[in-house]
Amino acid sequence: MGCLRACGEATRIRLLALLVLGELTVKDLTTILGQSQPRISRHLKLLCEAGVIKRYPEGAWVYYRLNESGPAELARRIVAQSRDDDPTLTADHERLAGLRRAKAEEAAAFFAARANNWDKERSLHVPEIAVEEAMRGIVGYKAFDTLLDLGTGTGRLLELFNDQYARGIGIDTSQNMLSVARANLDKAGLQKAQVRQGDIYALPIRPDTADLTVVHQVLHYLEEPFRAISEAARTLRPGGRLLLVDFAPHELEFLREKHAHRRLGFSQEQVERWFADAGLDLVSTNDLAPGAGEKDKLTVTLWLAQDRRVVTDLPVADPTKELA
The missing domain is CATH 3.40.50.150 (Vaccinia Virus protein VP39)
Structure with a gap:
């Protein structure tokens, strides 16, 4: 029940739909969802407490990703049922793809400049x-x-x-x-x-x-x-x-x-x-x-x-x- 309550909210479903695709930081998620950092952090905290996702601090940053077992399996099924033909989730995925492209281009430019x-x-x-x-x-x-x-x-x-x-x-x-x-x-x-x-x-x-x-x-x-x-x-x-x-x-x-x-x-x-x-x-x-x-x-x-x-x-x- 705790997992269902944690996942059963619109913003948190959007977060899970992104984290299914890989690890992301709070900054990444606020950019994609267009919501404030405190709001996103609160939702992530609730998902962590329910055991659905895990946080991994790295220096000044923190990466979030789906747990590898337990409640995360239910979360994946919820996302799978919500993903089809949902314009909000589709738009989020498009913004995620754009964010990844920008980061990849930044890394590629760094390598090219120093080849x-x-x-x-x-x-x-x-x-x-x-x-x-x-x-x-x-x-x-x-x-x-x-x-x-x-x-x-x-x-x-x-x-x-x-x-x-x-x-x-x-x-x-x-x-x-x-x-x-x-x-x-x-x-x-x-x-x-x-x-x-x-x-x-x-x-x-x-x-x-x-x-x-x-x-x-x-x-x-x-x-x-x-x-x-x-x-x-x-x-x-x-x-x-x-x-x-x-x-x-x-x-x-x-x-x-x-x-x-x-x-x-x-x-x-x-x-x-x-x-x-x-x-x-x-x-x-x-x-x-x-x-x-x-x-x-x-x-x-x-x-x-x-x-x-x-x-x-x-x-x-x-x-x-x-x-x-």
Whole structure:
């Protein structure tokens, strides 16, 4: 009954219809609904108290999203029944799409303006050579068929793992970045690697393609990190691995304000939950913390996960036949 009371109000149904589509901040929701911050915050508080949604503070911001179980299932059914041919909800979704486009364009503009010196900017955090050594170490040195690098940037990872893969594919949204990557690959003579323009939320890659998919320092720019992880998991072959490299939680707000970061790092619990929901098992983690006296630098964390499907040469049993 508490869930029904919490969901049974026009504004709260509008909020739920948006949160079904992903995580949003109070600022996002006030922009879309055209209502005041105190009013929106009150509705969100009631939905949180009913267990329908959860709040996740990140620095000065708070993200809201639907709970993963319990009352949220009822909320999803309520939204599904309310969504069809509702002009208010349709308009809200259109404004959400416009907001996402604006944020994506802002991030793309940031990358484009810095395509030529992005590797230098990365070195302002944990030294890149230490990150690359850790990546090689956590992946191991065995050969494999296909590497997929999401958010390839300058194409550096296609060079880093070139002695292990038979085919490398880099994906990026920025044409400027792709131009830099192509030039770097040509310079290195890596004909077995290629780069493509693509959306990390809708990759131009068939399922069951990659033995290793890497997402290196990309997730903190995204509005919907879990959606990107799910899409990355889709690319894996049975038993394939996903390597995620990003920042541990931090409070450097200037990275959000001046460098287009959407997320101030990711916790172990959060990443492990996302992996599990995407059908992956976390198999290894490595934290690269800054040295003493480097308080302005960030900890880089490496998470290695594996597709749960088992690769086997044994014949599959026919469930229609009775056991002897």
